[in-house]
Amino acid sequence: MENKISKNNKIDLNTEVSIAGLTFKNPVTTASGTFGSGMEYGDYVDLSRLGAVTTKGVSLLPWPGNPTPRIAETYGGMLNAIGLQNPGIDVFIDRDLPYLRSHDTKIIVNVVGKTAEEYCQVVERLSDCDVDMLEINISCPNVKEGGIAFGQDATRVEAITSQVKKYAKKPIIIKLSPNVTDISETARAAEAGGADALSLINTLTGMKIDIDRRKFLLANKTGGLSGPAIKPIAVRMVYQVANAVKIPIIGMGGIMTGEDALEFIMAGATMVSVGTANFINPMATEEVIDGIEAYMSRNQIYDINKLIGCVE
Numbered sequence: 085m086e087n088k089i090s091k092n093n094k095i096d097l098n099t100e101v102s103i104a105g106l107t108f109k110n111p112v113t114t115a116s117g118t119f120g121s122g123m124e125y126g127d128y129v130d131l132s133r134l135g136a137v138t139t140k141g142v143s144l145l146p147w148p149g150n151p152t153p154r155i156a157e158t159y160g161g162m163l164n165a166i167g168l169q170n171p172g173i174d175v176f177i178d179r180d181l182p183y184l185r186s187h188d189t190k191i192i193v194n195v196v197g198k199t200a201e202e203y204c205q206v207v208e209r210l211s212d213c214d215v216d217m218l219e220i221n222i223s224c225p226n227v228k229e230g231g232i233a234f235g236q237d238a239t240r241v242e243a244i245t246s247q248v249k250k251y252a253k254k255p256i257i258i259k260l261s262p263n264v265t266d267i268s269e270t271a272r273a274a275e276a277g278g279a280d281a282l283s284l285i286n287t288l289t290g291m292k293i294d295i296d297r298r299k300f301l302l303a304n305k306t307g308g309l310s311g312p313a314i315k316p317i318a319v320r321m322v323y324q325v326a327n328a329v330k331i332p333i334i335g336m337g338g339i340m341t342g343e344d345a346l347e348f349i350m351a352g353a354t355m356v357s358v359g360t361a362n363f364i365n366p367m368a369t370e371e372v373i374d375g376i377e378a379y380m381s382r383n384q385i386y387d388i389n390k391l392i393g394c395v396e
Contacts (some may be wrong), residue, residue, distance in 0.1 A: 087147065088090060091383035091388025095186055095381045095386065096386070097377055097380050097381065097386055097387075097388075098386060098387045098388060098389075099111065099313075099373075099376065099377065099380075099388045100371075100388070101135070101354050101389065101392070102354075103217070103255070103280070103281050103332045103334075103354055103355065104217065104255035104280040104281055104332070105253075105255070106190065106217065106255065106295070107215055108135035108136055108190055109135055109189075109390075110134070110356065110373055110376070111135055111345070111353075111354065111355040111356055111359075111376070111388060112129060112135050112345065112355070112356060112357075112358065112369055112372050112373050112376070113134060113135050113136035113137065113138045113192060113334065113355055113356070113357050113363075114134070114135055114136075114137055114191075114334050114357060114358055114359070114362065115138065115170075115258070115358060115359025115360075115361075116138050116139065116140055116141055116194035116219060116221065116357075116370060117140050117141060117164075117166065117194075118358075118359040118362045118363065119137065119138070119139075119140070119300050119357070119359075119362055119369075120139075120140050121137070121139045121140060121176070121180035121181075121183065121184060122137045122139075122180075122183065122184055122187070123180070123183055125362070125366055126183075128366035128367055129246055129366065129367060129369055130292060130370065131184070131187040131189050131378065132187045132188040132189055133369075133370055133372070133373065134189050134203075134269065134369055134370075135189070135190065135223040135355060136186060136189055136191065136192050136216070136217075136355075137187075137189055137190075137192070137358060138192040138194060138219060139176070139180065139184075139191070139192065139193070139194050139205050140170055140172055140194065141196035141221055141390065142167045142168055142170055142172070142173055142176045142194060142195055142196065142199065142206060143168065143172055143173065143192055143195075143196045143197060143198075143202065143206065144172065144198045144202045144205050144206050144209075145171055145172050146170065146171050146172040146175075146240075147167065147168055147169055147170055147172070147196075148167075148169060149166050149167035149168065149169025150165050150166065150167030150169075150303060150304045151303040151304070152303060152319075153301065153302060153303055154166055154167065154201040154302055154303060154304065155302075155307075156292045156301045156302055156307065156309070157314065158290070158292060158309065158311070158362070159313060160311055160312045160313030160338075161309055161310055161311020161312060161313040161314065161360060162309075162311055162360060162363070163290050163291075163292055163301075163302060163307035163308065163309055164287070164307050164308050164310070165302045165303070165304035165306065165307035165308070166220075167304070167389040168196050168224070170196075173206055173209050173210075174192075177209070177210075177213060181213060181214070181215070185214055190217070191214075191215045191216050191217075192215075192216060192217045192218070192219050192257065193210055193215050193217075193218050193219065194218075194219045194221055194223065195207060195210075195218055195219065195220050195248075195257070196221045196224050197224060198224065200234075200243070200244055200247050200248075203220065203244065203247070203248050203250045204247055204248060204250070207220075207248050207251045207252050208251045209251065210254070211251065211253040211254070212253070215229040215254060216250075216254065216255075217254055217255050217256070217257055217280075217281075218252060218254050218255070218256045218257065219256075219257040219258075219259050219283055219288070220244070220245070220248055220256055220257065220258050220318060221236050221251060221258060221259045222234040222235035222241060222244055222257060222258060222260070222261065223259065223263075223286045223287075224262040225251075226294040233261055233262070235258075235259075235260060235261035235264070235286075236263060236264055236270075237270075238269045238270050238272070238273035239273070241258070241273040241274050241277065242274065242276050243277070243289035244277070244351065245258055245273070245274050245276075245278055245279050246277040248277055248305045249277065249278040254292070255280035255281065256279055256280055256281075256380060257275040257279065257280065257281040257282065257334060258277075258279040258281075258282055258283070259282075259283045259284070259285050259286055259380075260274070260282055260283070260284040260285065260325070261285070261286050261287065261300060262284065262285040262286060262287075262288050262314075262317065262318070262321060262337075263286075263289050263334065267285070267321050267324060267325060268283065268324055268328035271325040271328050271329050271358075272328055272329060274329075275329045275330070275331050278323045278331075279331060280330060280331060281331050281332045281333065281356065282325060282329065282332075282333050282334070282339075282353075283333070283334040283335075283336065284318070284321055284325060284333065284334075284335065284336070285314070285317070285318045285321050285322075285336065285337045286308070286320060287307075287308025287309055287310045287314075288308065288309045288314055288317070289303065289306050289307075289308065290307060290308070290309035291306050291307070292307075296349055308344060309340050310338070310359055310360045311338070311360040312338040312340055312360075313338065314337045314338050315338030315339070315344060315347075315387060316336055317337065318335065318336065318337025318338060318348070319335075319337075319347050319348060319351050320331060320351075321337075322335040322348055322351045322352055322353050323351040323352055323395070324351070326351060326352025326353070326393055327352070332354040332355075333346030333352055333353045333354060333355075334357055335349070335351065335352075335355070335356050335357070336348075336353065336356060336357035336359055337355030337356075337359075339356055339358050339359070339361060339372065340364075340368065340372065341359070341363045341371070341372065341375050342370075342371070342372050342373070342375015342376045342379060343375060343376075343379070345358075345372050345375070345376055346375075346379055349376075349388070349391050349392055350392075350393070350394050351393070351395060352392065353392070353395040354392055358374070359371050361387065376388070
């Protein structure tokens with residue numbers, strides 16, 4: 085792309101990125117479970133400014149979630165054991181989707197399930213809906229396999245990916261769990277199963293104990309750790325996976341600023357997701373976009389694609 089200066093002397097930046105044939109106006113989306121379906125943030129964020137909105141997990145039937153307490157603050161982040169609470173696919177289609185479609189942004193629907201059949205049924209229901217991509221959350225426990233998460237075994241990752249792909253009319257993103265020995269192995273398995281893109285990382289399993297009560301702080305005992313504390317791990321895993329597969333990556337894990345997002349992009353991510361930051365600062369997503377653009381202007385980088393995977 086040629087370097088361009090607009091009539092008002094403002095640098096003309098290209099922040100568009102492409103994944104699976106789709107063009108996003110910028111590389112910033114929201115991390116599933118931290119932004120609802122956008123309605124909760126509509127008074128604070130111009131959703132049309134975002135590259136995409138990634139929804140909270142959507143299941144076949146309503147999920148009540150885990151008992152409380154299910155959120156705890158930690159140094160540099162938070163633990164959550166929400167349990168993927170959501171009202172189910174019917175409510176999403178009737179209530180949430182029309183709201184999202186009223187904004188000029190791409191829609192990525194996060195899909196959850198307790199069995200492979202449930203994943204496929206949700207994906208099939210969404211096949212004819214006006215959504216852009218599906219993010220398959222394979223960190224869910226597989227109830228038919230003793231509760232082990234789909235994403236913790238490479239063979240299962242490839243199997244669930246290929247099963248979902250048969251029903252999907254939209255490109256699919258497989259969301260990888262970091263709670264594995266080698267995330268490159270599960271990434272390659274998802275690619276082999278037909279994934280169009282990968283997102284990583286999901287939360288790390290953690291625990292907090294109330295020493296005064298001598299009890300676990302979360303009713304579920306363990307929860308998913310997110311926030312700035314996990315960012316160095318997430319950046320390392322994005323770099324590792326980017327060098328193991330040929331499909332695009334959406335990077336996430338502790339992004340608070342534009343500078344944080346750029347680390348993921350330089351490590352090999354085509355897009356980034358902002359998650360825990362939304363709880364602290366409802367305007368975080370737009371501020372991340374501003375930060376990326378400010379960096380590009382300051383360093384006279386006119387095309388965001390020149391930064392993707394630029395470190396070796």
